[in-house]
Amino acid sequence: MSYTSLSDWNHCTECGDCLVLCPVMEMERDEATAAISGLLHHGRSERVFDECTFCFRCNNFCPQGLRPHELILEKFLAARKEKGAMSAVYPYLFNGMETSLWKDLYARLTQNEQSILKKWSEMPPPSREILWVGCIGRLSCVDIENSEIMRDLPKYGPPELCCGELAYRLGSWKAYVRTIEKTLKAFEKLKTETMVCYCGSCYNYLSNILPRVYGRKLPFRLISLYEWLDEKRKAGALRLQKPLSLKTALHESCYVSELGQGFAGSLRDLYASTGAKILDLPHNGERNLSCGAVSVLRTLYMPSSLFKEQNIKYREVRQTGVRDLAVNCPGCYITLSLTSRFKGIKLHYIPEEVLQAYGDRITRPLSSRIQLFVRSFLRRFTLPLKRVDPEASPAPAVGED
Ligand code: SF4
Ligand code: SF4
Numbered sequence: 001m002s003y004t005s006l007s008d009w010n011h012c013t014e015c016g017d018c019l020v021l022c023p024v025m026e027m028e029r030d031e032a033t034a035a036i037s038g039l040l041h042h043g044r045s046e047r048v049f050d051e052c053t054f055c056f057r058c059n060n061f062c063p064q065g066l067r068p069h070e071l072i073l074e075k076f077l078a079a080r081k082e083k084g085a086m087s088a089v090y091p092y093l094f095n096g097m098e099t100s101l102w103k104d105l106y107a108r109l110t111q112n113e114q115s116i117l118k119k120w121s122e123m124p125p126p127s128r129e130i131l132w133v134g135c136i137g138r139l140s141c142v143d144i145e146n147s148e149i150m151r152d153l154p155k156y157g158p159p160e161l162c163c164g165e166l167a168y169r170l171g172s173w174k175a176y177v178r179t180i181e182k183t184l185k186a187f188e189k190l191k192t193e194t195m196v197c198y199c200g201s202c203y204n205y206l207s208n209i210l211p212r213v214y215g216r217k218l219p220f221r222l223i224s225l226y227e228w229l230d231e232k233r234k235a236g237a238l239r240l241q242k243p244l245s246l247k248t249a250l251h252e253s254c255y256v257s258e259l260g261q262g263f264a265g266s267l268r269d270l271y272a273s274t275g276a277k278i279l280d281l282p283h284n285g286e287r288n289l290s291c292g293a294v295s296v297l298r299t300l301y302m303p304s305s306l307f308k309e310q311n312i313k314y315r316e317v318r319q320t321g322v323r324d325l326a327v328n329c330p331g332c333y334i335t336l337s338l339t340s341r342f343k344g345i346k347l348h349y350i351p352e353e354v355l356q357a358y359g360d361r362i363t364r365p366l367s368s369r370i371q372l373f374v375r376s377f378l379r380r381f382t383l384p385l386k387r388v389d390p391e392a393s394p395a396p397a398v399g400e401d
Contacts, residue, residue, distance in 0.1 A: 002074060003073060003173055006214070009040060009071070012036065014037050015033070016032030016035070019035055019036065021061040024055070031047070035047060036068070043078060053294060056255075056257065057069075073171050076171075090296060093166045095160065096162060101373070105372050105376055106159050108376065109141075112142065113141050116141040116145050119155075120157045127154045129152075129196055131144070131153040131155045131195075131196045132156055134157065134163055134202040140365075140369075143363055143364055163202040164179040170296075194220060195223070197222060197225060201253075203224040204255035208255075209258075230266040240274065240358060242357050244274045246276045248322060249322055249324060250268070250271075250281065253290075253332050254294075256328070267328055267350070271326065274353065276326065279321075280320075291327075291332035292310050293332065310335075310339050313336075317345055325348065326350050327347055333347060337367065337370055352366065
């Protein structure tokens with residue numbers, strides 16, 4: 001099984017809509033049809049391999065309901081493999097690997113933080129709603145555990161469980177399947193009606209990719225933290241305590257276009273309810289440009305296409321007349337953090353600003369965790385990195401070894 005075997009590519013009419021509407025390449029029709037034909041019949045298209053940022057957007061444009069993003073990803077990786085040009089870096093980003101960024105990050109947390117993660121590894125008591133805390137949210141475990149707003153939500157998030165996003169986005173279908181199967185097995189034991197996803201990426205992977213691509217469904221309802229907070233706000237259960245006085249451009253993540261208007265609307269309504277005045281970038285909406293993070297697939301370390309993508313983003317921010325950029329995705333926030341300060345752009349992390357505006361204390365913002373990422377990377381990449389095979393079985397997970 002692979003990404004593309006889950007779609008019937010005989011239904012592709014080679015119309016080229018996906019690449020004509022691609023916000024990065026905006027191909028002419030003839031070039032687009034030739035590129036799709038090249039991918040389907042010869043496994044390659046040089047321009048697509050050089051410029052695609054693996055942003056998902058083209059999946060929304062296919063009249064046949066196919067997922068050209070996954071076709072491009074699979075063919076691109078096959079070509080890299082053939083050349084022996086696979087990076088040893090990116091499997092380090094997957095949760096569940098023997099050598100994993102997430103293991104290294106959690107090992108750097110304080111004793112108190114590690115004891116919270118240990119508590120979240122246990123099955124929560126039966127509850128109408130529970131909070132699922134994925135890989136990145138665990139780095140904010142103290143603030144989530146002490147949150148007044150989320151006080152009544154039992155938390156669940158064993159460090160070795162994951163929605164599988166990084167394995168999927170960075171092209172290891174086998175690692176994705178292994179990760180999500182392990183997570184599904186654990187989820188089957190949960191006694192709840194609704195799972196609230198702290199992270200929007202987890203929400204996309206569990207509510208969208210899991211049923212639409214992998215063909216599996218969860219035994220409970222899923223809702224994103226934004227939708228949950230917005231429902232509470234509309235029901236009068238949240239009181240604005242520290243209004244934001246801010247005019248900011250909004251960066252929409254890859255999963256905003258995948259999840260559609262319901263998710264995007266709640267996010268905007270909720271953020272605007274704090275007092276933030278949102279300015280749209282020319283590329284927001286269904287043709288939004290990504291933060292460039294997945295371009296890391298193109299070279300061993302930092303691809304120039306990441307900087308190219310981010311420079312376009314910052315130019316669009318300046319066109320709005322402000323120097324502030326609000327971001328909802330933790331991956332986008334971390335990736336943009338690498339360059340934003342050098343471009344004079346101030347980043348805002350929406351979930352933290354919303355929780356703070358409605359009365360929570362944020363003592364360990366994601367911005368303060370960037371150093372943990374940097375230290376973990378430096379340690380691994382100044383030592384000889386053991387070549388990691390993402391297709392191999394993982395070693396015992398965190399807490400099991
Ligand atoms: S994944 Fe994004 S950049 Fe690549 S072809 Fe599709 S829309 Fe274009
Ligand atoms: S994947 Fe869809 S949009 Fe792209 S060429 Fe095939 S049918 Fe057209």
